[in-house]
Amino acid sequence: MVRLVYLSISIIYTLIQTACEHPYNFDFFKQNDTILVVEGMITNENKKHYIYLSRLSGYNDTLNRPVSRAFIAVTSNDSTFYYHEDSTNHGQYYSRKPFVGVTGNTYNLHIEIGKKIYSAHCNMLPVTPPDTITFFHHDNGTLSIDHVAPSLVTSNPAMYQLQLDWSNVEGFEQLPHNETSATMYFYSLTTVDISQLFIPKIQTIYFPPGTRIIERKYSINTDYELYLRTLLAETQWSGGFFDEAHGNLHTNIDNNAAGYFAACTVYADTIYAK
Secondary structure, eight states: HHHHHHHHHHHHHHHHHOOOOOOOOOTTTTTGGGOOEEEEEEEESSBBBBEEEOOOOOOOOOOOOOSSSSSEEEHHHHHHEEEEEOOTTTTTTSSSBBBBOOOOEEEEEEEEETEEEEEEEOBBOOOOOOOOOOEEEETOEEEEEEEESBBSSOOOOEEEEEEEEEETSOTTTSOOOGEEEEEEEEEBBSSSHHHHHHOOOOOOOOOOOOOOOEEEEOOHHHHHHHHHHHHHHHTTTSSSSSSSOOOOOOOOOOTEEEEEEEEEEEEEEEEEEO
16 A cells, blocks of 8 residues: 555656646637638629738738739629729729629629639629618607618518718718718528527617718628628627627638628618608
């Protein structure tokens, strides 16, 4: 028994003598630093459409890493639209000429960076007219958004963008732009997630009567809806009581890239809040 105790003490002493601590600098997501991120959209608006290219940054890196000198083309039926990089904003590419996306068409994205080729495609669905926007009237005379669209729909999912501007309302003319404008997004999706039902409280935007609101409703197909759901789960819906397990966002870009290339029909209207 004494010999067993002595042996145990010897083993513990040996482990203590040979054990040591070394600092280890863990490089978060170093393996992802070369992943291409693509962000782009084609709409039925007559304008120069955009494609943004960047690289994934490290865990503690907040710097954007734009990707320059890429060849980008978008094709649909017999039409080809070439893109060129903005000379002052690296990584931002715009179609050389304005064009109008056609509802019902499929748009194919082709990107060449060195010897690597990336591609994606997206079909443009029609969009239905939006609901009437309603407002809360507060005791201090200000307004806030009450209803834009239902969060759950059985068909025709959509994304809504509201651009609010009250810089021309009497009494607000001299205020800075960031105090007289706001952009808000709303989503109508065909599924409901538990994290969506218990989202964290978000800031209420208050604005005066007479505020100009430019509303854009974007049609989204099933694949783009899936991307938006995964994006919202990681951002707007994150931090609530019932968070989903975090993971990679859905993408339609091949060759192990990230991001999404979308084609959306847009219904645009301008109203004045009252």
